[in-house]
Amino acid sequence: xxxxxxxxxxxxxxxxxxxxxxxxxxxxxxxxxxxxxxxxxxxxxxxxxxxxxxxxxxxxxxxxxxxxxxxxxxxxxxxxxxxxxxxxxxxxxxxxxxxxxxxxxxxxxxxxxxxxxxxxxxxxxxxxxxxxxxxxxxxxxxxxxxxxxxxxxxxxxxxxxxxxxxxxxxxxxxxxxxxxxxxxxxxxxxxxxxxxxxxxxxxxxxxxxxxxxxxxxxxxxxxxxxxxxxxxxxxxxxxxxxxxxxxxxxxxxxxxxxxxxxxxxxxxxxxxxxxxxxxxxxxxxxxxxxxxxxxxxxxxxxxxxxxxxxxxxxxxxxxxxxxxxxxxxxxxxxxxxxxxxxxxxxxxxxxxxxxxxxxxxxxxxxxxxxxxxxxxxxxxxxxxxxxxxxxxxxxxxxxxxxxxxxxxxxxxxxxxxxxxxxxxxxxxxxxxxxxxxxxxxxxxxxxxxxxxxxxxxxxxxxxxxxxxxxxxxxxxxxxxxxxxxxxxxxxxxxxxxxxxxxxxxxxx
Numbered sequence: 001x002x003x004x005x006x007x008x009x010x011x012x013x014x015x016x017x018x019x020x021x022x023x024x025x026x027x028x029x030x031x032x033x034x035x036x037x038x039x040x041x042x043x044x045x046x047x048x049x050x051x052x053x054x055x056x057x058x059x060x061x062x063x064x065x066x067x068x069x070x071x072x073x074x075x076x077x078x079x080x081x082x083x084x085x086x087x088x089x090x091x092x093x094x095x096x097x098x099x100x101x102x103x104x105x106x107x108x109x110x111x112x113x114x115x116x117x118x119x120x121x122x123x124x125x126x127x128x129x130x131x132x133x134x135x136x137x138x139x140x141x142x143x144x145x146x147x148x149x150x151x152x153x154x155x156x157x158x159x160x161x162x163x164x165x166x167x168x169x170x171x172x173x174x175x176x177x178x179x180x181x182x183x184x185x186x187x188x189x190x191x192x193x194x195x196x197x198x199x200x201x202x203x204x205x206x207x208x209x210x211x212x213x214x215x216x217x218x219x220x221x222x223x224x225x226x227x228x229x230x231x232x233x234x235x236x237x238x239x240x241x242x243x244x245x246x247x248x249x250x251x252x253x254x255x256x257x258x259x260x261x262x263x264x265x266x267x268x269x270x271x272x273x274x275x276x277x278x279x280x281x282x283x284x285x286x287x288x289x290x291x292x293x294x295x296x297x298x299x300x301x302x303x304x305x306x307x308x309x310x311x312x313x314x315x316x317x318x319x320x321x322x323x324x325x326x327x328x329x330x331x332x333x334x335x336x337x338x339x340x341x342x343x344x345x346x347x348x349x350x351x352x353x354x355x356x357x358x359x360x361x362x363x364x365x366x367x368x369x370x371x372x373x374x375x376x377x378x379x380x381x382x383x384x385x386x387x388x389x390x391x392x393x394x395x396x397x398x399x400x401x402x403x404x405x406x407x408x409x410x411x412x413x414x415x416x417x418x419x420x421x422x423x424x425x426x427x428x429x430x431x432x433x434x435x436x437x438x439x440x441x442x443x444x445x446x447x448x449x450x451x452x453x454x455x456x457x458x459x460x461x462x463x464x465x466x467x468x469x470x471x472x473x474x475x476x477x478x479x480x481x482x483x484x485x486x487x488x489x490x491x492x493x494x495x496x497x498x499x500x501x502x503x504x505x506x507x508x
Contacts, residue, residue, distance in 0.1 A: 005053075018153065026156070029157045031153070049081040084116045160243060200218035201218075223272065224273055227279075228277070383403060383440060401431075414501070419481065451498070452499075
């Protein structure tokens with residue numbers, strides 16, 4: 001928060017060059033810093049941001065406790081971050097439960113960036129009418145002009161500054177990420193963008209030169225085109241170029257009406273371009289998700305065929321193997337008093353035949369259709385089935401599989417095949433990345449059960465988890481059962497995958 005306060009002071013001073021009537025600025029970068037912090041860390045920091053901004057404004061003399069009107073000034077300072085936090089929370093909630101393209105990143109950020117400044121202006125309107133001393137303006141016309149300037153300044157500050165700040169924060173956390181570009185060569189992408197934007201700017205300057213005003217339509221169409229064609233990053237770069245042309249022009253002595261008109265035109269270009277780029281990126285992500293789901297469907301069809309084939313094979317060998325297990329048991333019983341070597345060999349054959357028969361029995365249950373309906377399932381039974389399925393792979397990779405005792409009263413409701421598949425996928429991922437050992441624990445936590453799969457990656461270098469199809473399938477299965485999947489990696493390279501499912505009761 002100390003860093004935020006310092007950034008707030010610096011950007012607040014920078015905004016003075018575009019100061020409008022009252023204390024509002026027609027370019028307000030602190031709003032961009034505020035939005036970046038709220039979006040990256042969540043609306044839970046709203047109150048901390050309010051405290052930081054009030055401390056800055058107190059230190060700079062805007063809020064002087066004890067003087068007349070200081071409470072009104074304090075409310076005016078606290079209101080914007082409170083509204084910003086509420087808007088971010090609301091947009092995140094709507095995006096989490098929506099299924100339209102507006103809920104696909106980065107559209108929620110674009111919606112929050114556009115909505116928050118407008119929401120603050122709407123909330124501030126009654127205060128501006130009832131407390132004109134807050135803004136230093138008198139009359140309805142000046143009040144509306146002041147609030148319009150506030151909205152324009154915040155929109156420009158948010159849309160110009162928030163995206164690069166979030167990119168820097170994301171790069172610091174996760175490393176540089178791939179920027180969306182169309183499936184064309186970069187040279188042609190840059191060439192088309194330069195041609196479109198350069199032509200629009202040249203046409204606009206020509207109209208200014210022949211005294212036909214400062215039209216925003218050419219730049220607006222060009223920026224929207226670039227955003228829709230090449231995504232948010234390219235759209236934002238085009239926005240910055242247009243802003244770099246307009247903003248220095250409006251820093252000098254210029255009538256308020258003319259400056260406000262230019263900034264409103266620039267704001268329309270910025271909003272349309274940023275939303276167009278965000279929409280293009282959201283559509284690209286949606287297409288990528290559909291392609292991934294298509295691959296998963298193809299894989300599912302192959303698995304259905306494999307399931308049918310395996311059930312047929314298991315059925316064919318199941319009966320002879322059961323007979324062989326019975327005969328092996330009988331052989332072991334009648335050779336107990338025989339020669340020591342013969343008795344040990346018979347006991348070994350009995351153990352191997354019984355183990356193989358049990359494995360085939362479990363595979364037959366796992367592949368059968370009788371288990372497709374949801375039923376009450378002991379978690380201990382699920383873990384036993386999972387262990388039987390993954391133990392051969394663990395042995396082949398020389399990975400020790402440690403399974404803690406599971407309480408018998410932990411019962412979940414679901415489809416056994418799907419839940420076993422989900423746990424198997426997570427355990428297999430752990431086995432493939434483990435450095436010698438994989439631990440499986442299951443414990444009750446209130447009205448839920450948590451199954452934790454822990455492994456240590458070699459060299460303390462944990463891979464990025466959750467990127468494979470197996471993890472995607474596991475997450476989808478668990479969410480269908482009202483469960484969750486959380487992965488955590490500590491500094492020592494320990495990876496913990498926690499599967500949480502609701503309990504339905506205790507065994508009698």
